[in-house]
Every structure is written in C-alpha cells, then in structure tokens.
Amino acid sequence: MSAPLLRADTPHPDTLFDAGWLALRRPADTAARVDTLNRLAHDWLRARAGRPLRLIDLGSGSGANPRYLAPRLPGPQHWQLVDHDPALLALAQGSCGLLCDSDGRPADVNTLLRSLHMLSEDDFAGSDLVSASALIDLVDEGWLVRFADACAYAGCAVLITLSVDGHWVIEDGEVADPDDAFVRTAFNAHQQRNKGAGAASAASDGVDRNAGPALGARAAPRLATLLEAQGFRVTLAYSPWLLHAADAGQRALAAALLDGWRAAAAEQCPHAAARIEAWHVRRQLALARESTRIEVGHFDLYAEPGVEI
Numbered sequence: 001m002s003a004p005l006l007r008a009d010t011p012h013p014d015t016l017f018d019a020g021w022l023a024l025r026r027p028a029d030t031a032a033r034v035d036t037l038n039r040l041a042h043d044w045l046r047a048r049a050g051r052p053l054r055l056i057d058l059g060s061g062s063g064a065n066p067r068y069l070a071p072r073l074p075g076p077q078h079w080q081l082v083d084h085d086p087a088l089l090a091l092a093q094g095s096c097g098l099l100c101d102s103d104g105r106p107a108d109v110n111t112l113l114r115s116l117h118m119l120s121e122d123d124f125a126g127s128d129l130v131s132a133s134a135l136i137d138l139v140d141e142g143w144l145v146r147f148a149d150a151c152a153y154a155g156c157a158v159l160i161t162l163s164v165d166g167h168w169v170i171e172d173g174e175v176a177d178p179d180d181a182f183v184r185t186a187f188n189a190h191q192q193r194n195k196g197a198g199a200a201s202a203a204s205d206g207v208d209r210n211a212g213p214a215l216g217a218r219a220a221p222r223l224a225t226l227l228e229a230q231g232f233r234v235t236l237a238y239s240p241w242l243l244h245a246a247d248a249g250q251r252a253l254a255a256a257l258l259d260g261w262r263a264a265a266a267e268q269c270p271h272a273a274a275r276i277e278a279w280h281v282r283r284q285l286a287l288a289r290e291s292t293r294i295e296v297g298h299f300d301l302y303a304e305p306g307v308e309i
C-alpha cells in the first residue's frame with residue numbers, strides 16, 4: 001500500500017472495538033456467511049493462481065476474516081491485514097500465524113497499523129482480492145466512492161461481508177414489543193453518525209470531525225451500485241445472524257446486542273432514557289425464555305471486474 005493511507009490521528013471512539021466483543025460474535029459471523037460467495041472468490045483466485053496471490057483485509061481487528069477465508073481459498077496466499085488498533089492487530093498476527101490455504105500450504109501474513117481514512121486510488125495495485133468483514137457500515141459516502149475507484153484501478157475482486165442492513169427482529173412468541181421499532185430507529189440513526197471514517201483532515205486534537213455521516217445500513221447496497229458502475233459483476237446476499245436463546249453462546253451475544261442497542265438509543269434519544277430502559281428490561285426477560293430467537297440482518301457482497309472489451 002502506498003503512503004497516503006498513513007494517518008497518525010486518534011481513531012474516533014465509535015471505530016474502536018473490544019476484543020471480547022469480536023470473539024463473542026465470531027461463531028455467529030461464521031454461521032451467517034454465504035458460502036456461494038466464498039466459492040466465487042475461490043474460482044476467481046484459482047484462475048490467477050500459479051503465482052503468489054495478494055490478499056488484503058481491511059479493518060482486520062483480531063483477524064477473524066482471514067482466519068475464516070484462508071482455508072477456503074487457493075494459494076499461495078500473501079495477506080496484508082490493515083487496522084488502526086495496535087492491540088487488535090497484535091492479536092491478529094498471533095491468531096493468523098498458522099493459517100493455511102485450501103491446499104494446505106502455509107499462508108504468509110503481515111499486519112499494517114494504518115488508518116483507512118486517506119484511501120487513494122492505487123492502494124490496492126497488484127492485489128488479487130480486497131476483503132473486509134463488519135467494516136463498511138462505519139464509513140461515509142466519500143470513502144466508499146474512493147474504495148470502489150481503488151478496486152477498479154487494481155482490477156481486483158472484492159469480498160465485503162457482514163455489513164448490517166438495519167433490520168432486526170426479536171421473536172419470543174408474544175406480540176412484538178411496541179418499542180422494538182423505536183429502539184431500532186434510534187440505533188440506526190446513531191449508527192449513521194459521523195465516525196470520522198472519510199475525512200481528509202483532522203482537528204488540532206487529532207480527532208476527525210470532518211467526515212460525512214457513516215453509511216450504516218445503506219453501505220452494502222451503495223457499494224454494489226458503485227462497483228456495478230465501474231463494470232464489476234456484483235453479488236449481494238443476505239447473511240443474517242440467527243441467535244437462539246437456548247444456546248448459551250448465542251444468548252450471550254444477544255444480551256450484548258441488547259446492551260449495545262440500549263446504549264446507542266439512549267445516546268441518540270436522551271429524552272427517552274426511561275422508555276429505553278424499560279424496553280431493555282422487557283427484552284432481557286424475553287431472552288431468558290429458551291424459545292426466543294433474534295434475527296439480525298447483514299449483507300455479504302462479492303464483486304469481480306467485468307471482462308474488458
């Protein structure tokens with residue numbers, strides 16, 4: 001990657017994630033992902049194999065995405081994992097140390113401590129696949145446009161998974177809670193706040209304030225449109241989390257989600273704090289029933305360049 005990706009500013013707090021949260025969501029992410037897209041990426045890379053394949057993972061966190069993808073894709077693989085969180089990158093380096101490709105060959109994995117803010121057109125030059133999971137709902141329109149431009153410039157394939165679609169539903173056998181929709185709307189509005197992911201300049205304290213609103217639930221369909229306009233063949237697939245309260249791990253994830261939705265909704269609508277708190281208590285009680293299930297919508301996207309005529 002070229003130098004313009006480098007930024008030393010303080011990450012926006014909404015773009016920092018707890019390693020425990022990433023570990024908690026990993027089984028649900030693995031179950032949700034759409035295998036058809038892996039196979040499309042596999043075939044694209046297989047056709048280019050015979051030389052080392054260059055794979056980039058943006059917003060790698062603790063490395064869940066390369067850990068999932070490496071054994072499903074051909075090689076030889078050279079991964080570059082990019083993130084602005086040094087602690088998560090250290091975990092990624094450790095957890096990805098023994099990755100192998102689908103033919104059992106060891107993958108080569110490097111980490112890069114960088115902010116994604118200053119994405120430039122030639123950042124992916126020479127790469128075969130650019131991937132990310134649970135990332136693009138944080139970015140703004142300007143960043144996504146530059147991302148699509150950089151993918152087109154590189155002529156690489158794109159696999160962007162687990163982008164939220166803004167929908168979730170809690171089914172507990174009762175009539176839907178009247179405040180689910182209120183909390184969901186408040187949470188989605190909170191998610192579209194400016195998270196600093198797109199600004200080209202930072203304030204004097206180093207925290208970005210100039211980026212546009214995060215795309216949130218609109219990110220994946222928007223990326224599909226941008227890549228199609230660049231001549232890519234795009235597949236967009238629904239990849240929801242399906243969480244059952246009867247399963248302890250899934251119940252723990254669901255409980256963390258309820259806490260997160262409560263916190264974001266209360267920050268977005270401080271005047272409704274008591275209403276949101278009461279909703280949270282009711283939904284925690286629902287989660288105590290084994291028959292309760294929660295569906296949280298996501299999109300997976302795969303795209304590859306069209307044939308030039």
Ligand SMILES: C[S@@+](CC[C@H](N)C(=O)[O-])C[C@H]1O[C@@H](n2cnc3c(N)ncnc32)[C@H](O)[C@@H]1O
Nearest residue numbers: 015022059060061064083084085115116133134
């Ligand atoms: C929700 S986590 C997903 C992590 C990982 N891809 C996974 O699926 O577990 C988002 C990741 O993006 C990183 N991130 C967010 N904004 C970033 C930015 N502007 N520059 C670099 N990394 C960023 C965070 O540090 C975090 O590791």
